[in-house]
Amino acid sequence: MVEMKPFKIISKVNGSTVELGVNPGRRLIDILREDLGLTGTKEGCGEGECGACTVLINGRPVNACLVLAPEMNGKEIITIEGLTPEDELHPIQEAFLEAGAVQCGFCTPGMILTAKALLDKNSDPDEKAVKTAISGNLCRCTGYVKIVAAIRLAAAKLAAREGSI
Ligand code: FES
Numbered sequence: 001m002v003e004m005k006p007f008k009i010i011s012k013v014n015g016s017t018v019e020l021g022v023n024p025g026r027r028l029i030d031i032l033r034e035d036l037g038l039t040g041t042k043e044g045c046g047e048g049e050c051g052a053c054t055v056l057i058n059g060r061p062v063n064a065c066l067v068l069a070p071e072m073n074g075k076e077i078i079t080i081e082g083l084t085p086e087d088e089l090h091p092i093q094e095a096f097l098e099a100g101a102v103q104c105g106f107c108t109p110g111m112i113l114t115a116k117a118l119l120d121k122n123s124d125p126d127e128k129a130v131k132t133a134i135s136g137n138l139c140r141c142t143g144y145v146k147i148v149a150a151i152r153l154a155a156a157k158l159a160a161r162e163g164s165i
């Protein structure tokens with residue numbers, strides 16, 4: 001069998017520059033979980049259907065199971081670990097807990113990163129905008145009502161924080 005030459009990647013992951021030599025056929029989700037130990041990114045379907053593996057690439061929510069190694073080169077990638085401040089929670093995470101939007105938690109990292117991307121471009125989304133944003137993230141536990149409420153609560157928390165600065 002012909003050995004594939006490692007592909008050199010330089011990316012920014014959670015604010016730190018990462019240099020890797022990887023097989024170009026490897027998926028971003030595997031590089032994050034196996035090579036970088038960032039296991040907060042979950043694998044559900046592995047086919048781009050469930051959104052459990054959502055990460056932010058240059059601020060946009062993307063299914064990490066569908067991204068191959070070369071596509072991460074030169075990009076800025078944020079996983080749930082990168083969103084979470086040391087020793088506390090991000091306001092979106094607080095809102096999810098307060099609204100009871102976390103049950104088994106498997107969808108939560110992806111859901112929260114999708115919410116972060118939405119709230120970065122729309123600081124006060126209505127219910128419809130939230131539902132549209134999370135339409136690619138499946139949750140088998142909550143029935144979505146609490147997730148929508150959590151994202152709207154997160155918007156209020158972020159606005160209050162802005163106001164107090
Ligand atoms: S694991 Fe990537 S979309 Fe389901």
Ligand code: FES
Nearest residue numbers: 104107139140141
């Ligand atoms: S909380 Fe279990 S899948 Fe969403």
